[in-house]
Amino acid sequence: MMHGWYTQFAQLVLVLVMAPLLSGVTRRIRSRLLRRRGPSIFQPYRDLLKLIRKEAVVADNASWLFRIAPYAIFATTWVAAALIPTFAAGLTFSAAADVIVIVALLGTARFFLALAGLDVGTSFGGLGSSREMMFASLAEPAMLLVVFTVSLFAGSTQLSSISTYMAGPDIGLSISLALALIALIIVALAENARIPVDNPATHLELTMVHEAMILEYSGRHLAVIEAAASLKLLLYLSLIACMFAPWGTTLAGNDVVAYAVGLGAYAFKLAVLGFGLVVFETAIAKMRVFRVPEFLGMALMLGLLGAILLFVSRVSQ
Amino acid sequence: MTPLETDIAHLLAGSMVLVSFLLLYQDRMSALINIFALHSWVLAFSVAWQAYVQSAPHLFITALIALAFKGVVIPVALHRIVVRLGIHRSIESVVSIGPTMLLGMALVALSIVVMMPVTESAGAFVREDLAFALSIVLLGLLMMVTRRNAVGQIIGFMSLENGLVLAATGAQGMPLVVEISVAFSVLIAFIVIGMFLFRIRERFDSVDVRALDMSRGESA
Numbered sequence: 429m430m431h432g433w434y435t436q437f438a439q440l441v442l443v444l445v446m447a448p449l450l451s452g453v454t455r456r457i458r459s460r461l462l463r464r465r466g467p468s469i470f471q472p473y474r475d476l477l478k479l480i481r482k483e484a485v486v487a488d489n490a491s492w493l494f495r496i497a498p499y500a501i502f503a504t505t506w507v508a509a510a511l512i513p514t515f516a517a518g519l520t521f522s523a524a525a526d527v528i529v530i531v532a533l534l535g536t537a538r539f540f541l542a543l544a545g546l547d548v549g550t551s552f553g554g555l556g557s558s559r560e561m562m563f564a565s566l567a568e569p570a571m572l573l574v575v576f577t578v579s580l581f582a583g584s585t586q587l588s589s590i591s592t593y594m595a596g597p598d599i600g601l602s603i604s605l606a607l608a609l610i611a612l613i614i615v616a617l618a619e620n621a622r623i624p625v626d627n628p629a630t631h632l633e634l635t636m637v638h639e640a641m642i643l644e645y646s647g648r649h650l651a652v653i654e655a656a657a658s659l660k661l662l663l664y665l666s667l668i669a670c671m672f673a674p675w676g677t678t679l680a681g682n683d684v685v686a687y688a689v690g691l692g693a694y695a696f697k698l699a700v701l702g703f704g705l706v707v708f709e710t711a712i713a714k715m716r717v718f719r720v721p722e723f724l725g726m727a728l729m730l731g732l733l734g735a736i737l738l739f740v741s742r743v744s745q
Numbered sequence: 746m747t748p749l750e751t752d753i754a755h756l757l758a759g760s761m762v763l764v765s766f767l768l769l770y771q772d773r774m775s776a777l778i779n780i781f782a783l784h785s786w787v788l789a790f791s792v793a794w795q796a797y798v799q800s801a802p803h804l805f806i807t808a809l810i811a812l813a814f815k816g817v818v819i820p821v822a823l824h825r826i827v828v829r830l831g832i833h834r835s836i837e838s839v840v841s842i843g844p845t846m847l848l849g850m851a852l853v854a855l856s857i858v859v860m861m862p863v864t865e866s867a868g869a870f871v872r873e874d875l876a877f878a879l880s881i882v883l884l885g886l887l888m889m890v891t892r893r894n895a896v897g898q899i900i901g902f903m904s905l906e907n908g909l910v911l912a913a914t915g916a917q918g919m920p921l922v923v924e925i926s927v928a929f930s931v932l933i934a935f936i937v938i939g940m941f942l943f944r945i946r947e948r949f950d951s952v953d954v955r956a957l958d959m960s961r962g963e964s965a
Contacts, residue, residue: 601749601752602755729850730763733763740861741755
C-alpha cells in the first residue's frame, strides 16, 4: 500500500522534472537535423526560471479568469500526466486512471485555454480559440474512438489493465490496433501543436493556433503555461508508450532493480518516440489551416474503421 | 487455421479496406495511381497468404496474376497515359473529402450488416473476408461516382475488381479458369478504356466526363 503512495509521488515529481527535458531534447535533435547547433537540452529549464522571475504583465481589461486559467491548465495537465503508468504500474490512483478521465482532464485544460484566449478580447486570441475548438471537435472524438478500440481489446478502460493486457500473451496481430495507433499519433500531433498542424517554434505566424491563444501571457503565467505544454507532450508520448509499448514497466512494490529497469525502459521509450516525432516534423511541411480538419478527419476515420474491423472479427468468431 | 494465421489474413484483408479509403482520400493523380498499385500488392499478398493457409497452389497463380497485371502493368500504363494526357499533376475532387469519407464508412457498415447474417453457416474467416470484399466493391463504386475524371473512374473500377478477387479467394470455390479469364477480361477492359480516354480527349479536349453529359444533351 505504502509502495503505491511512494511510487505515485515519485511519478508526480518525475513527469514534472522530465517534461522540460523532453522538450529540450526534441529541440536539440531538431536543430541537429537542420544542421544547426541548437540550444542546450537544459534550455527549457532556464527559460522557465527566467520567466518565473519576470514581472507578469496583465492587460487592463483582463478578468480573474485570465489569472487563474494558467494554474487550472497546469493542474489538470499535471494530474492527467501523473495518472499514466509510466515506469511502474499499480499506482495509488490507478483506480481513477481511466483513459476517459484523462481525455476529460485534457478537455478541461483546453476549455480554460480557449476561455483565456478570448478573455482579453484581442483578435488574435479569439482566432486562436476558435481554431483550437474547431480542431478539438474532431480530435476529441478521434481520441475517444481510439480509447474504445483499445479498451474493447483489454476489456477495461483502466490504463493499468490495458498496459498489462498489451504486455501479456493474449494480444494477437490486429489491424485495429495499428489503425488505433496511427489515429492516436495524429491526435497527439494536433493536440501538441506540432508541425503539420501548428508550428511550435514560431510566435509570428497568421496560422498559429496555440501561440495565438497565449499571446497575452507573460512572466510566471507564461512559465506555467509553457510547463503545461511540455507536460502535455510528455503525457501523449507516455500514453502511446503505455498503451502500445508497455514493456519493462514494473509493479509498485517490486525491488530496486525492477524500478531501475522500469525507469530505463521509460526513458528509452520517450527518447525513441521523441526522435521519431522530430524526424517526422523535419520531413513534412506545415499544412494550411483549412487542410487540418481533413487530417484530423482521417484520424477520426481510422479510429472508426479500427472499431468496425474489430467488431467484424469479434462477430464472425 | 491457427489464431496467428487468421490474424494475418484479417490484417491483410483489413489493410485492403484501409487502402480503398486512401484511394477515396487521395486527389492527386500520380499518387492515386501509386495507391492503386499498393491496393493490388496488398491483394496479391492476401491471396498468396490464403494459398499458403488453404494449401491451394492454384491461388498462387491468382496472386501472381494480380501482382503482375494490376500491381505492375496497369499502374505503369496508367502513369504513361496521364503523362501523355498532361493531367499527371492535376488535383480533382467532386464531392469534398469529409462527406465522401462518411459515406464510405456508412457503406462499410452496410456491407457488414448485410454480410454477417447471410453467411452465418460459413467459417469465421470466410465471413470476414466476404464482408470486407463487399465493402471494397462498394467503395470502388463510390469512387467511380465521386470522380469526374475518367482516369479516376478507371481506378475505381479496377479497385472494385480487386474486391471481387478477394471475395473469390475467400470463398474457396472459384475455378482457376474463371479467375484467369476475369484477369484477362480486366486487362482487355483496361485497353478499351484507355483507347476511349484518348478518343474522349480528342473530341472534348479534356477527360472530364461532364463533357459527355453535354453531348448527350442532358445538361446545358
